[in-house]
Amino acid sequence: MEEQLREETWKPLWNFDLTDGRDELNLAEFPLAAIANRVPQGQKTFSFEDQVWDEGAKQKVNRKLTISGSDQFGLPTARDNDVLLALIHLTKCRNSFREPTVHFTRYELVKFLKWDDGGKSYRRLEHSLNVLASVTLFYNRAWWDLKGKSWRNRTFHILESVDLRGRESVGAGEQPLSSLTWNGTIFASFAANYIKKLNLEVYFQLDGAAARQAYRFLDKRFYHKRRWEFDIRVFACEHLGLSRSYDTGQLKRKLEPAFQELERIHFIKPMSRHERFVKRGPGNWIVIAEKSEKQIAVAEEKGLGRSAAKLVERGVTRTVAEEIATEFSAGQIERQIAAFDQLPKEKRLAIKNGGGYLVRAIRADYSVSPASKLEAKEVLKPREIQLTVEDRKRESRRAYWKGLSVSEKAAIEKLAFEHADSFVLSGWERALESGSEALTTGYRNTIIDQELDRMLCVS
Incomplete structure (x- = not known):
């Protein structure tokens, strides 16, 4: 050997x-x-x-x-x-x-x-x-x-x-x-x-052992969401390895150089000391870490759009995130993401599959309350009575498409690509070149939906 x-x-x-x-x-x-x-x-x-x-x-x-x-x-x-x-x-x-x-x-x-x-x-x-x-x-x-x-x-x-x-x-x-x-x-x-x-x-490139351990730990956690709040003692002592004998002031002093290193490499969002360490009550301090905008941009450069990248951070698979970003407007996606992020911590933890929940919220266009501190059922609930314009479009398209024969569907698809706007068509071509079946299918569905909207005079 x-x-x-x-x-x-x-x-x-x-x-x-x-x-x-x-x-x-x-x-x-x-x-x-x-x-x-x-x-x-x-x-x-x-x-x-x-x-x-x-x-x-x-x-x-x-x-x-x-x-x-x-x-x-x-x-x-x-x-x-x-x-x-x-x-x-x-x-x-x-x-x-x-x-x-x-x-x-x-x-x-x-x-x-x-x-x-x-x-x-x-x-x-x-x-x-x-x-x-x-x-x-x-x-x-x-x-x-x-x-x-x-x-x-x-x-x-x-x-x-x-x-x-x-x-x-x-x-x-x-x-x-x-x-x-x-x-x-x-x-x-x-x-x-x-x-x-x-x-x-x-x-x-990181000099301090605390910065290196924080980089590993946060890099894992940022996969699920971009902003985290930790009890300062749990974060510093249990996940980084600082001494449990340190008081809160000593922990903050030990953590500051590590956070400064992570800010220097544009891994986390820069924050002041008062923003980074927040007192929530007597002896109750939290530390906040948020993924930097540059890291989000890196994800976009690797093939994910901004909305899709945010979905992946919250537990949605890459394939589904690409489909959602193609099918729905950025405004609708961002609205549901914001509402999801505003859910009380215990409610988010109680949701078995946060990514799946967020996908359902976007697809059903859950009603979003402006109040950020309401209970989960009050922040997001299905619109059971009044359908949105997008809902009406979708239902009309589905009903019409379901009644077509195979040859009729093929003819409409041919027209759809002939009439497709250059922006969506170029996206479909890029998806083909990338080899992403999910993304290609998403663009194809968008092109067909646009043609159906024209045919059905849905606006």
Whole structure:
């Protein structure tokens, strides 16, 4: 196996796209390492815990992760966390998570991590690999089983085994390859695709360990919505790893540099100290993080329009979001998104499928109240009596189309494309070129609907 790998063209890790990294979603939720590069002497364990709403069980779940270090190698530190992400990227680049065993050279990992090419760095890497192979993770109802759709108890090491070979020097690609094997629990999660993209180029630009952990955690959370409010102690101590002995003032001082770094890279929206940290009552402080407009624009550049990107952030699948953005006006979509965002927190949490609920709200054109603090049933409820103009159009089209024969439908479709306005027609052509079946179908339906409206004199 080693001879075969050496004979192939070896593409070192740093030559792969750093912006296309990966992160396992369970590992992004709680810190796996101390926030510093050194653990207090004598400390053998640390733990993190929080409470989340389990939509399947319809109840709150107390989650806890306990991390126990070995006597010889101790607990993971911030640098070990960096090595872990490098190993995930290594596995993605080498075999796309098809095999738990991955071959590598120590030199490529040291260079990828931008460590000095000296003996100290190689010893540091060896120590990190030993830490990841010896540390034990105890997930108490905190490991999400994608297949079972539930929070599970899991106990495991991160790496099952490590086989390190002799040190490689610059350009020495013919020396024996090292290898590692992932633990079965983590690799099963990789294989189940319970992973997300992580821009490692951005991650390694961040100086502070708190900023790096906040980037991972918020990058996961921003997938669901663009603005989050957290209890300051839960966010800082349980998800970033700051000391529980800090008072609120100390936590704010420790968090500020991390947020400033994330603002500097345009990851989160800039806020003043008073906007970032808000007092909700005696001893009750929250911290607010909102995805920056630049990040929204990046999503748009990757093929999603602004409205579709906002839908994806709130749990709608990309395909459905593209269909909705094509079928309905931006104003109608934005109106329902705003109403959804204004729902009280407990009401949003009680909705089993927020993305599905939002899609239904847009399709049915739920009535939107201007009051932002009303109960969910008062903010959004179906219009059961008065149909909107768009409702009347849609019903007329559906009734007429249903009564047509196959040949009649084909003739109308031909006319529709002949009469289509240039803007929609160019969108359909771009969709064809992109290969997106959902987007192509969405534009085709829009073109046909416009022709039906002309035929039926619906305005």
